[in-house]
Amino acid sequence: MNVFIYFLLAMLVLVANIVATITGFGMATILLPVLSLFIQPQEALYFSAVMHFANDPYQAFLFRHAQMNWKLFFTFGIPSVLATIMGAYGAITIAAEYYNRILGFFIIVYAVFVFLRPTWQVRATTTNAMLGGSISGFTGGLLGLSGVIRSAYMIVFFTSKEAYLLADGLIAGVTDFARLAVYTAKMPLPRELVLTIAISLPFVFIGTYIGKQLVSHLNEKQFKRIIAVGLVAIGIK
Numbered sequence: 001m002n003v004f005i006y007f008l009l010a011m012l013v014l015v016a017n018i019v020a021t022i023t024g025f026g027m028a029t030i031l032l033p034v035l036s037l038f039i040q041p042q043e044a045l046y047f048s049a050v051m052h053f054a055n056d057p058y059q060a061f062l063f064r065h066a067q068m069n070w071k072l073f074f075t076f077g078i079p080s081v082l083a084t085i086m087g088a089y090g091a092i093t094i095a096a097e098y099y100n101r102i103l104g105f106f107i108i109v110y111a112v113f114v115f116l117r118p119t120w121q122v123r124a125t126t127t128n129a130m131l132g133g134s135i136s137g138f139t140g141g142l143l144g145l146s147g148v149i150r151s152a153y154m155i156v157f158f159t160s161k162e163a164y165l166l167a168d169g170l171i172a173g174v175t176d177f178a179r180l181a182v183y184t185a186k187m188p189l190p191r192e193l194v195l196t197i198a199i200s201l202p203f204v205f206i207g208t209y210i211g212k213q214l215v216s217h218l219n220e221k222q223f224k225r226i227i228a229v230g231l232v233a234i235g236i237k
Contacts, residue, residue: 005038006199014203014210017055020147021062021165021211027052028144041099043193045091045144046183050197053176054204060169062212066162068170075129076154077171080137080146081178087141088182106143124156133171141179147172161215 012034020027028048035044094102122128132153140146150168158164 006196009035009038009196010200010203013051013200014207016051017204017207018211018214020055021059021208022215027055028147032144039193039196042091042183042187043190046180046187046189047193047197047200048144049176049180049183051200051204052172053180054201055208056169056173056176058169058205058208059212060166060173062208063162063166063169066160066166069157069163069167071126072129072154072157072167073170075126076133076150077174079130079133080140080150080171080175083134083137084141084146084175084179085182087138087143088179089186090142091144092183092186102143106139106145121156122153128153129157137175140175141182146175165215 012031016027016030019030031048031051032044035047039047091099122132132150136146136149136153139149150172154168154171155164158167
């Protein structure tokens with residue numbers, strides 16, 4: 001890749017992290033389609049996982065003063081971690097051409113669902129937390145697309161945007177660590193991919209910080225509207 005491509009990917013990471021910090025999702029949806037133009041799908045998945053894992057603890061740190069819902073952390077987080085490990089092994093073993101078809105099929109199905117049911121929400125129950133953790137964890141490990149599903153299930157448990165983003169950062173952090181561990185153990189890493197990750201990492205923190213500043217200027221009603229619009233936009237895309 002030439003210098004322009006590195007610059008393009010760095011700016012993409014910056015924008016993706018601003019969006020992800022405000023909404024709690026969207027980074028992989030922005031990164032994966034573009035990355036797949038330059039590198040293999042599984043390498044794009046690895047790159048996205050590293051960017052996510054760098055973002056997660058920093059996001060949680062920025063919102064550390066919010067009240068943490070520890071019950072949700074365990075009821076949502078444990079199923080998410082177990083499911084993402086299974087999904088990650090699936091991502092590694094599937095051939096690239098079939099992987100692209102599965103990813104495309106998932107995006108289409110989800111887009112149709114959100115388009116037809118844009119105001120759909122789950123009830124804030126323990127069963128739904130475990131179900132949401134399992135579904136989002138598996139799709140995250142397999143396809144790198146967990147944030148949209150995680151947000152759709154988690155947002156109903158919160159009245160505070162800061163508390164939601166704190167929980168999202170912590171739950172996403174343990175989940176992304178689990179899938180990244182599987183990818184690292186089983187996937188060979190080209191030197192060029194390592195260089196791309198090193199160049200892009202600083203823009204994770206810059207984008208997350210900018211997103212945090214924008215969140216502080218939103219009230220709860222505006223924040224939830226942005227979440228809803230983001231869910232619909234990702235689905236239509």
